[in-house]
Amino acid sequence: MKRMITGAAVAATTLALTATTALSEGELVISANTSDAAPRAAFEAVVDKFRTANPDIDVQFNVIEHEAYKTAIRNFLVADEGPDVGFWFAGNRMAGFVEKGLFADISDVWAENGLAETMASTMPSITFDGKQYGLPYSYYQWGIYYREDVFADNGVGVPATYDDLLAACETLNAAGIAPVTIGTKFLWTAAGWFDYLNMRTNGLEFHIDLMLGKAKYNDDRVVATMANWRKALDAGCFIENHQNYSWQEAQPPLINGEAAMYLIGNFLVPNLPEDTVANMNFFQFPDITPGMARGEDAPTDLVFVPANAQNKDNAKKFLAFLSQPENAEAINQALQTLPPNSEAKPLNDKFLNAGAAMLAQSQTAQFYDRDTTPEMAKVGMQGFQDFMLNPDDVLEILDELEEERARIFGDL
Structure with a gap:
């Protein structure tokens, strides 16, 4: 460590x-x-x-x-x-x-x-x-890096839709494999999931409006984003105790074949052993809202x-x-x-x-904590980690984030 x-x-x-x-x-x-x-x-x-x-x-x-x-x-x-x-x-x-x-x-x-x-x-x-x-x-680029060998051994194909991704999580869990590794100790990795779920649920334009304080965090569209995130939590997509790991400390399960996927940037690759990289590939975060243009973090x-x-x-x-x-x-x-x-x-x-x-x-965004102000990013990312640990508190969390947004950016 x-x-x-x-x-x-x-x-x-x-x-x-x-x-x-x-x-x-x-x-x-x-x-x-x-x-x-x-x-x-x-x-x-x-x-x-x-x-x-x-x-x-x-x-x-x-x-x-x-x-x-x-x-x-x-x-x-x-x-x-x-x-x-x-x-x-x-x-x-x-x-x-x-x-x-x-x-x-x-x-x-x-x-x-x-x-x-x-x-x-x-x-x-x-x-x-x-x-x-x-x-x-x-x-x-950001995207989902995955173990091709683990997918093949468990009959999992590259997800074309978010429902496919959730189904893959359930299949991998049944085989005793953590579907997605993640380390949220420093919070920003959780923001990556929010970025993609919000861009796929509501589109890049709304996402950027939210980043700039032009939309409310308790807007029904953000509630829908969190509902989609809740589906991943309910499907057991994420490794346990992720709040205790940095992004680097979350790599060993992927290296050892104990986890199948990691939503992260390409800076992951140089950190991995050559034999792990040889068994890995990459896919774009799949569609949630059919026909919606895919925004990407770059x-x-x-x-x-x-x-x-x-x-x-x-x-x-x-x-x-x-x-x-x-x-x-x-x-x-x-x-x-x-x-x-x-x-x-x-x-x-x-x-x-x-x-x-x-x-x-x-069309590209920078990343949650680069697209919004540092003050909003701090409370927002903490809220996302809190949600991953206590998803039943989602509406309370969004109301708290909206209070901060209004304080930082002003009332809408």
Whole structure:
């Protein structure tokens, strides 16, 4: 089990980051959340390549555990001195920081490197009032990753509809196999289920309206979404004690063949042993409302320059370096994600090929905690985990979420 970083440790890490950020133009301090093995190795390789190309710059590459980083960033962005480059997420997850003036405008990096053409697909997600505040380095599909061998051994086919998925859960349960593994200790994985169930029940437009506070959480349409989620709970789709596991800690049942499916992003794949990957495939979350266009989550990860960075020129030099097609290729091939740069070749991989084809035909959202405000995301995701543990409380949970929505966004 991963060692958790305490609040005191996060504060100490943040102080260390800011303390090591000096005024010298020959320095570059990077604060990263790439703590899992594959992303850490990928960025260490690119940082080393940047060091070789820029021997006059002293590069410090500081990695914070992914969940702890979510607290650390809120500290270092308001410190007197911050790192020169940070890692974060596109969409609403960065919007609040941009509005508070905590992210530096990097429109010149985009203009000088022709990125409006080569990175057009992700440009809107980091653009505010016509200016660019981040450099996307990867995006990826979500969907259901499944064990083909477990499906075949139990006579289960790829579900074409949600009813098929529920029937698969019942068949697998009868065989003593957990249909779906999930770890909701950090809440956001439960939000993935809400996203897909809401998009499949009510469509992407309503889902985005809800994310923006333009629809009520106790609306009958959200009640219908939760009723569909209740069907999955009643069918015994989810692994027991999921609230005690991180998303990584929920992987062993899938690896061991004790669970058949995982609804998650493609960042799962590099974490799995080769023999597990060889027995796995991917399918799009199936239809609930017949004929409804399928919205998809396609989160975008980025690097940015904090407004309190001390070495902005070096930071922008690093971002320009990172945007080059060969470097975008190296990162995304290591991460097994899709490069936002259209001139970068994605890895020839069955999961990415399926994801790229799916996203090319879909309208996309970022993800629950990236599409709504951080304040709403916090209470919303807690509500989704509460629902999975106590589904009979659904109406009370939705009323509580609506109270928060009204407080945050205003009455409708």
